[in-house]
Amino acid sequence: PDSLVELTRTARFTEDEIKRIYRGFKAECPTGIVKEDTFKGIYSQFFPLGASSGQYAHYVFNSIDLDRNGSLSFEEFVANLSILLRGTVDEKLQWTFSLYDINGDGCITKEEMKEIVTAIYELMGKVPEGCEEEQAIKEKVERLFEKMDRNCDGKITLDEFIECCTKDESIRRSIAVFDTIF
Structure with missing residues (x-):
């Protein structure tokens, strides 16, 4: 990385942890840069056979690509990993909001929510093919919006999202799962 000292200061990882993450990153991405197709390939390894992770990985990639240049640097990767694994609940919720706010305009529309929920269904191997699945997704989005x-x-808005998520025990528990991964 450009500056190990700077990364250690800004990320919530020790110098040894950053070095270990870097070795894994360089093994997968020898150039030190990750393009979206490579990211999708790596991401797909984490999900069961048959599940389609491509669209969800696209949204995750876009939310991690902070400078929107179409590639991820090690620093961008570590900054996001730091939030997801060691961030506060509010930071994790802000990151999740940015994932759902596909166009980056500061709010989530029903269409954006539908796109993410559909991608999650595909990720879980529940590919929405017929009218029944489409209706289930539409109802899920309506319930979330309600x-x-x-x-x-x-x-x-971000405030509405954070307020709702922090009051919902099941959402708080699902976010806390990240705290034990690393």
Whole structure:
């Protein structure tokens, strides 16, 4: 990495942890840069056979690619890993919000929510093919919007998202799972 001292200061990892992460990163990406196709290939290894991770990996890649240049540096990778594994609940929720806010305009629309929920269904091997699956996704999005869109304006702001998620015990538990991974 460009500056091990700087990364140790900004990320929530020790110098040894960063070195270990870097070795793994360089093994997968010898150039030190990850393009989206490579990222999708690596990401797909984490999901069961038959599950389609491509679309979800695309959204994750875009939320990690902080400078929107189409590639991930080691520093971008570590910054996001630091948030997901060692960040506060609010930081993790902000990251999740950025994942759902596909166009980056500061709010989540029903269409964006539908795209992410569909990608999650595909990731879990539940490919929405027929009308029944499409209806299930639509109903899921409607329920989420009913719960999160406090002022009923058809979009979810970061504040609405964080407020709803921090009050929901099941969401808090699912976020806490990341705390034990590394």
